[in-house]
Amino acid sequence: MSEDARRALITGVTGQDGGHLAELLHDQGYEVFGLLRGQRNARKEAFEREFPYVHLVEADLTDQTSLIQAVITAEPHEIYNLGAISHVGYSFRNPQLTADITAKGVLNLLEAVRITGMAERTRFYQASTSEMFGGLDYNRPGNGYTEDSLFHPRSPYGVAKLYAHWIARNYRESYGMFVSTGILFNHEGERRGLEFVTRKISNAVAAIHLGHQDHVVLGDLHPKRDWGYAGDYVRGMWQILQHSEPDDFVLATGETHSIEEFLTLAFQEVGISDWRPYVRQDPAFMRPAEVDILLGDPTKAETILGWKREVDFPGLVKLMVQHDLRVLGQ
Numbered sequence: 290m291s292e293d294a295r296r297a298l299i300t301g302v303t304g305q306d307g308g309h310l311a312e313l314l315h316d317q318g319y320e321v322f323g324l325l326r327g328q329r330n331a332r333k334e335a336f337e338r339e340f341p342y343v344h345l346v347e348a349d350l351t352d353q354t355s356l357i358q359a360v361i362t363a364e365p366h367e368i369y370n371l372g373a374i375s376h377v378g379y380s381f382r383n384p385q386l387t388a389d390i391t392a393k394g395v396l397n398l399l400e401a402v403r404i405t406g407m408a409e410r411t412r413f414y415q416a417s418t419s420e421m422f423g424g425l426d427y428n429r430p431g432n433g434y435t436e437d438s439l440f441h442p443r444s445p446y447g448v449a450k451l452y453a454h455w456i457a458r459n460y461r462e463s464y465g466m467f468v469s470t471g472i473l474f475n476h477e478g479e480r481r482g483l484e485f486v487t488r489k490i491s492n493a494v495a496a497i498h499l500g501h502q503d504h505v506v507l508g509d510l511h512p513k514r515d516w517g518y519a520g521d522y523v524r525g526m527w528q529i530l531q532h533s534e535p536d537d538f539v540l541a542t543g544e545t546h547s548i549e550e551f552l553t554l555a556f557q558e559v560g561i562s563d564w565r566p567y568v569r570q571d572p573a574f575m576r577p578a579e580v581d582i583l584l585g586d587p588t589k590a591e592t593i594l595g596w597k598r599e600v601d602f603p604g605l606v607k608l609m610v611q612h613d614l615r616v617l618g619q
């Protein structure tokens with residue numbers, strides 16, 4: 290371990306944001322530690338090939354002892370808590386697991402920092418989410434949800450994240466810890482898991498274009514999301530922890546688009562002007578309760594942190610479809 294380098298510990302390092310963030314921190318000269326869970330993690334080999342500079346430490350957000358050990362090993366100046374059950378549909382089928390990891394895991398990690406006496410030196414980022422808002426009629430986003438908007442989560446995931454958000458704020462207020470939250474709206478890209486709608490579509494469009502499949506099965510096509518690019522958002526996470534004070538920040542694009550709009554642009558990318566013949570719907574991909582609309586107002590992050598997203602909605606769709614065409618074409 291280098292004595293001089295700044296050290297960062299990322300939970301959820303094998304996930305979408307974890308990969309982007311590890312790369313960004315490494316480029317900035319950080320020594321990067323990443324949490325790896327499970328006795329035989331299926332992503333380990335590929336991860337080590339892509340990120341040979343990340344020191345992997347074995348731990349699980351549900352195991353307090355392992356987190357204490359991870360914090361002692363990494364002695365981090367910054368912790369980015371990205372680890373979670375992050376799929377909303379899965380959280381309905383696994384609500385208790387979601388509570389244990391996505392909610393209580395945050396408490397376990399905050400306690401690990403406090404118990405090991407690292408509270409004064411370690412800055413802590415909590416991955417909060419727009420899923421805490423809910424998009425219901427009485428609480429529509431108007432010009433965009435802000436850091437002070439009302440919360441009304443609509444899934445076990447959203448409820449777990451709301452607990453995580455408040456326990457993070459509570460540790461800031463109770464123990465004077467540098468704990469910040471980023472309330473991030475949907476962000477996607479080439480590292481997005483195939484279980485999320487944008488990547489499912491970009492992957493299917495590429496496969497249809499290459500003749501590997503003839504249609505894609507989706508759920509509800511009407512919900513609207515404020516979709517940005519993950520690379521822009523992890524830069525925002527880092528900026529949040531460099532700010533002089535711990536605080537809460539919305540990261541969003543300020544635009545909202547339906548899944549139908551995503552489909553239109555994605556199919557146009559391969560020269561198909563009408564996506565309807567290629568899309569079927571199945572209630573299996575619908576949720577017991579839906580968030581109809583999400584739209585964020587990133588003014589605070591733009592003004593105070595100077596954060597700005599670089600990739601717009603058409604650019605995001607293009608980037609994802611082109612990536613999947615390259616991967617599937619090989």
Ligand code: NAP
Nearest residue numbers: 301303304305306349350371372373375416418473475476
């Ligand atoms: P992701 O790709 O689903 O990654 C989730 C990560 O959590 C994976 O590395 C996973 O590890 C890890 N994890 C799961 N259970 C764990 C456990 N028990 N102990 C330790 N790690 C565990 O998620 P993402 O899109 O990168 O999102 C990162 C964070 O931001 C998440 O907390 C998510 O809820 C939040 N968020 C995401 C968005 C978005 O649009 N992407 C928006 C707002 C907030 P394995 O590889 O071992 O499964």
Ligand code: F7E
Nearest residue numbers: 375377418419420474475484485486487507508509512574
């Ligand atoms: O769904 C609809 C689905 O799973 C988006 C996570 O990163 O962002 C993400 O949560 C919309 C929903 O993302 C399918 O019902 C239709 O309305 O891609 P998603 P999400 O639920 O918005 C938030 C901000 C997070 O914090 C989460 O961690 O698309 N939809 N058909 C579908 N969704 C999926 N997954 N699959 C379908 O076939």
